[in-house]
Amino acid sequence: MPNIPQEVVDPDYRFFELAGDHYACGYAVGKATELRQLPAAEDPQRALRFARACADVVREIYPPLLDEYRGYADAQGRPWKEVLPHFSLNHPSGEAGGCSSLVWRSADGHVMVTRNYDFLSSQRSRHLLYAGPASALATLGTNASLIGGRYDGVNQAGFFAALHLVQAEMPARLSPGLPFHLVPRILLETCTTVRQAVALLLDLPVLHAFNYLLADDEDFAVVEAHPSAKRVRKGDGWLAVTNHFQHPDMQRFHGRRTQAHSRRRAARLEELARRPEEPAWKWAQGVLRDHETPLCHHDRVMATLWAVVADLTAQRIAYCQGAPCQGAFVELAWPAKEPPATRVQNGWPAAGATS
Numbered sequence: 001m002p003n004i005p006q007e008v009v010d011p012d013y014r015f016f017e018l019a020g021d022h023y024a025c026g027y028a029v030g031k032a033t034e035l036r037q038l039p040a041a042e043d044p045q046r047a048l049r050f051a052r053a054c055a056d057v058v059r060e061i062y063p064p065l066l067d068e069y070r071g072y073a074d075a076q077g078r079p080w081k082e083v084l085p086h087f088s089l090n091h092p093s094g095e096a097g098g099c100s101s102l103v104w105r106s107a108d109g110h111v112m113v114t115r116n117y118d119f120l121s122s123q124r125s126r127h128l129l130y131a132g133p134a135s136a137l138a139t140l141g142t143n144a145s146l147i148g149g150r151y152d153g154v155n156q157a158g159f160f161a162a163l164h165l166v167q168a169e170m171p172a173r174l175s176p177g178l179p180f181h182l183v184p185r186i187l188l189e190t191c192t193t194v195r196q197a198v199a200l201l202l203d204l205p206v207l208h209a210f211n212y213l214l215a216d217d218e219d220f221a222v223v224e225a226h227p228s229a230k231r232v233r234k235g236d237g238w239l240a241v242t243n244h245f246q247h248p249d250m251q252r253f254h255g256r257r258t259q260a261h262s263r264r265r266a267a268r269l270e271e272l273a274r275r276p277e278e279p280a281w282k283w284a285q286g287v288l289r290d291h292e293t294p295l296c297h298h299d300r301v302m303a304t305l306w307a308v309v310a311d312l313t314a315q316r317i318a319y320c321q322g323a324p325c326q327g328a329f330v331e332l333a334w335p336a337k338e339p340p341a342t343r344v345q346n347g348w349p350a351a352g353a354t355s
């Protein structure tokens with residue numbers, strides 16, 4: 001066993017079951033969490049105006065999320081303007097990110113996904129949420145304390161979505177749009193297929209540069225998204241997604257960045273995808289434990305904050321709290337209906353149902 005560095009933070013892993021409508025979901029999360037501090041805006045008045053314009057975009061595209069923000073603000077007794085920046089995130093850029101995902105078709109034809117979510121070790125909030133408002137598809141997925149966000153997850157129809165930060169050049173003037181964390185949320189609550197999600201995402205105005213991996217029980221695609229352009233990438237048997245754009249038309253947005261680490265991880269995933277092993281469910285978990293590239297991080301700066309494997313054809317999903325070389329993958333119930341009551345549990349569901 002190599003000498004593995006350890007994270008130093010005191011992480012906040014919790015599992016939320018959220019009953020009721022979007023307002024109730026926001027209220028329950030607001031009551032149990034603290035508002036995540038965003039990078040300070042250079043010009044606070046201008047930032048607030050921009051955030052308000054982005055809130056208007058969300059209202060046009062998916063109004064239930066406004067109710068969720070309202071519930072969150074009410075639970076903390078905050079005026080609206082204090083949660084408004086969570087619609088634009090004060091547009092941070094230049095943060096490190098290292099998510100690695102692979103989607104592939106296994107020998108028996110199942111669509112499989114395996115993914116590590118990597119970010120700064122200092123990001124304490126690591127929440128797993130199960131919600132099913134009456135107006136939306138039920139979802140199971142993760143968030144890091146950005147109001148209304150989902151970083152990866154599945155919905156009751158068998159659709160999967162996940163985000164990957166891309167460091168990119170930004171236009172000098174940005175039009176109001178959707179912050180990155182609301183994109184998977186909207187797709188998961190409204191789309192049942194990749195085809196539908198690709199069509200919707202191509203129409204959404206976005207504020208940030210991200211790769212969005214989309215998969216269902218038959219199909220998969222990556223939408224490479226930047227405020228100025230979007231491209232769709234498809235693969236026959238597999239697709240690897242990390243933190244750079246792979247579509248030729250999108251290369252110009254990288255500027256002078258080499259994206260070397262992201263390219264190394266993508267190359268490693270590609271190498272693995274060319275000789276997948278069976279059983280796919282077990283192999284999916286092993287892929288994420290790689291320390292050579294590495295795909296699995298846990299040092300004082302970067303860490304794999306969680307990992308997920310899913311068999312979308314069989315509707316099986318398992319999350320791992322923390323780095324996959326150290327924690328256990330725990331299989332969870334596929335989201336199917338509204339949870340019976342709002343409940344917040346310290347730690348993610350523990351092993352016992354481990355597979």
Ligand SMILES: [Zn+2]
Binds near residue numbers: 323325326
């Ligand atoms: Zn590890």
